[in-house]
Amino acid sequence: MRNIFIKKSTNEKRIFMIVTELFPTVSPSFSENDLYFLASKGQEVVGFAHLILLEDRVLFQGLGVKEGYRNKGIGGRLVDTVVNFSEKLCKNIYLKVKPTNVEALNLYAKKGFTIKKLRNSYILQRNLCT
Numbered sequence: 851m852r853n854i855f856i857k858k859s860t861n862e863k864r865i866f867m868i869v870t871e872l873f874p875t876v877s878p879s880f881s882e883n884d885l886y887f888l889a890s891k892g893q894e895v896v897g898f899a900h901l902i903l904l905e906d907r908v909l910f911q912g913l914g915v916k917e918g919y920r921n922k923g924i925g926g927r928l929v930d931t932v933v934n935f936s937e938k939l940c941k942n943i944y945l946k947v948k949p950t951n952v953e954a955l956n957l958y959a960k961k962g963f964t965i966k967k968l969r970n971s972y973i974l975q976r977n978l979c980t
């Protein structure tokens with residue numbers, strides 16, 4: 851989709867609004883290890899990616915795109931942004947997905963993540979550094 855810009859943000863109000871709109875039970879954290887990328891169309895925030903930066907790895911803690919903007923490549927661009935960012939840090943990415951979340955599983959598989967199956971969730975990993 852054209853006119854969508856993705857950039858790092860520290861605007862806690864905007865981050866809080868998009869995260870809680872997409873995940874009403876989640877309360878976003880803003881510690882020094884939390885990092886957010888927001889996807890915006892003009893003034894409207896339409897998606898986000900949340901990372902937690904650990905010493906030896908990046909936890910991909912959250913990803914979401916507003917309903918009316920899905921299936922237009924924005925989620926894919928957010929994942930690409932996270933991969934490029936982590937690659938520069940030379941850190942592998944880890945994340946957890948519910949096995950029922952077909953959209954997310956397809957998206958991560960398409961972006962080169964490998965899946966390890968656990969009982970109630972899948973752990974996905976993208977190796978960027980050995």
Ligand SMILES: CC(C)(COP(=O)(O)OP(=O)(O)OC[C@H]1O[C@@H](n2cnc3c(N)ncnc32)[C@H](O)[C@@H]1OP(=O)(O)O)[C@@H](O)C(=O)NCCC(=O)NCCS
Pocket residue numbers: 872912913914915916919920921922923924925926927946947948951952953954956957958960
């Ligand atoms: C998962 C999510 C972020 C995808 O965002 P999106 O902007 O729609 O994704 P894209 O348009 O970039 O799609 C990329 C790929 O995802 C997969 N995908 C997206 N929507 C899908 C759907 N409805 N069914 C199956 N696969 C789907 C496809 O592989 C797609 O590639 P393709 O277009 O070549 O088929 C979005 O559906 C979302 O916000 N879901 C709710 C929150 C969530 O589940 N977050 C992930 C938690 S781990």
